[in-house]
Amino acid sequence: xxxxxxxxTHLIKTRGQQVTLRCSSQSGHNTVSWYQQALGQGPQFIxxxxxxxxxxxxxxxxxFSGLQFPNYxxxxxxxxxxxxxxxxxxxxxxxxxxxxxxxxxxxTRLTVV
Amino acid sequence: GQQLNQSxxxxxxxxxxxxxxxxxxxxxxxxxxxxxxxxxxxxVLLIALYKAGELTSNGRLTAQFGITRKDSFLNISASIPxxxxxxxxxxxxxxxxxxxxxxxxxxQVVVIP
Numbered sequence: 001x002x003x004x005x006x007x008x009t010h011l012i013k014t015r016g017q018q019v020t021l022r023c024s025s026q027s028g029h030n031t032v033s034w035y036q037q038a039l040g041q042g043p044q045f046i047x048x049x050x051x052x053x054x055x056x057x058x059x060x061x062x063x064f065s066g067l068q069f070p071n072y073x074x075x076x077x078x079x080x081x082x083x084x085x086x087x088x089x090x091x092x093x094x095x096x097x098x099x100x101x102x103x104x105x106x107x108t109r110l111t112v113v
Numbered sequence: 114g115q116q117l118n119q120s121x122x123x124x125x126x127x128x129x130x131x132x133x134x135x136x137x138x139x140x141x142x143x144x145x146x147x148x149x150x151x152x153x154x155x156x157v158l159l160i161a162l163y164k165a166g167e168l169t170s171n172g173r174l175t176a177q178f179g180i181t182r183k184d185s186f187l188n189i190s191a192s193i194p195x196x197x198x199x200x201x202x203x204x205x206x207x208x209x210x211x212x213x214x215x216x217x218x219x220x221q222v223v224v225i226p
Contacts, residue, residue, distance in 0.1 A: 042218050
């Protein structure tokens with residue numbers, strides 16, 4: 001049990017729709033990162049939030065956006081969903097320091113039809 | 114982006130045997146992390162390595178941070194059925210304040226009773 005919780009656990013959306021995924025970070029952690037994991041692949045870094053600002057972004061289009069709140073929880077928003085957005089979306093919380101451990105939530109399985 | 118190469122992709126081992134897996138990269142990392150992921154779950158942190166040459170154990174697991182900072186290995190001794198899962202290596206890039214992780218594609222381990 002990492003203390004990182006994500007909601008919802010599963011959802012199905014239609015192509016073109018918008019989706020919001022949520023993450024509560026582990027107590028004492030001030031940084032939240034989001035990853036996309038396609039079937040059979042390792043997680044791919046989407047972006048990271050620290051002090052309510054985006055702090056690094058991977059190779060994902062602008063329709064992937066996020067927020068971090070004062071309590072360090074975070075949201076991932078994806079607009080104009082595409083079929084290829086179907087994946088497990090993982091949230092990881094950590095401390096903002098050079099060498100740190102990242103702890104993952106159980107993920108949200110998004111299916112776009 | 115950074116590519117981590119994990120080998121072999123899948124392994125079938127007898128219960129009680131030791132298993133070893135490698136992770137290599139063309140990039141230097143500050144931190145190496147090893148995770149285990151069960152189906153439908155988020156990755157669970159097994160071992161974190163912070164210094165080149167460091168050898169760390171966690172129960173039956175042993176991992177080492179390569180001297181060149183471009184590789185790491187994980188050993189599981191005396192495997193048991195619950196060791197089944199996908200093992201991911203992850204490297205943390207050397208950028209302070211942005212601890213994004215780059216993941217390998219994973220090693221699937223199957224333990225035969």
